[in-house]
Amino acid sequence: MEPTTVSLAMLAVTQSVTIFSGLLPPVSEIRKATLSDAAVVHDVRTAEFMAAGLVIGIGVVATVLIKSPVPAMVSIIGAAALVAMYEGILQKNPTEKVTANV
Numbered sequence: 001m002e003p004t005t006v007s008l009a010m011l012a013v014t015q016s017v018t019i020f021s022g023l024l025p026p027v028s029e030i031r032k033a034t035l036s037d038a039a040v041v042h043d044v045r046t047a048e049f050m051a052a053g054l055v056i057g058i059g060v061v062a063t064v065l066i067k068s069p070v071p072a073m074v075s076i077i078g079a080a081a082l083v084a085m086y087e088g089i090l091q092k093n094p095t096e097k098v099t100a101n102v
Contacts, residue, residue, distance in 0.1 A: 001070070008062040008071045016055045016078035020086070023047040023054075030089050044090055052079040 024030070024047040025040065033040035059075025 002066075002068075004066050005068045005070050008066060008068075009074045012055070012059045012062060012071045012075040013078055015058050016075065016082060019054050020048075020051045020082045023051045024086060027086075027089060030086065031092070033090070035090070041090065044086060048083050048086060052083060055079045055082075 025043055030040065030044055035041060056072070056075050056079055059072040062071035062075075063069055
C-alpha cells in the first residue's frame with residue numbers, strides 16, 4: 001500500500017474520533033441519561049448524523065484526491081463503529097446503569 005494512501009486513511013481515522021468527540025455530548029453525560037430523556041437523545045442522534053456526514057465527507061474527498069477507495073472505506077467503517085458505540089451507551093438499559101452513592 002502506498003504511503004499516501006496509508007497517511008490519508010490514518011487522517012480519516014483520527015478525524016473520525018476528533019469530530020465525534022467534539023460534536024457529541026460527553027460519554028459520561030450520555031451514560032447517565034435514559035431513553036426517556038428526550039433532550040439528550042435528540043442531541044446525541046443529531047450530533048451522530050452531523051459527525052458521520054463530516055467524517056464520510058473527509059474520506060470521500062481523500063478518495064477523490066488519491067483515487068483509492070481506502071480513505072472512504074475507513075471513514076465509513078470508523079463512523080459506523082463510533083455511531084454503534086454511542087448508540088450502545090444510549091440504549092443501555094437504565095437498570096443496568098450504575099449509580100454512585102456518595
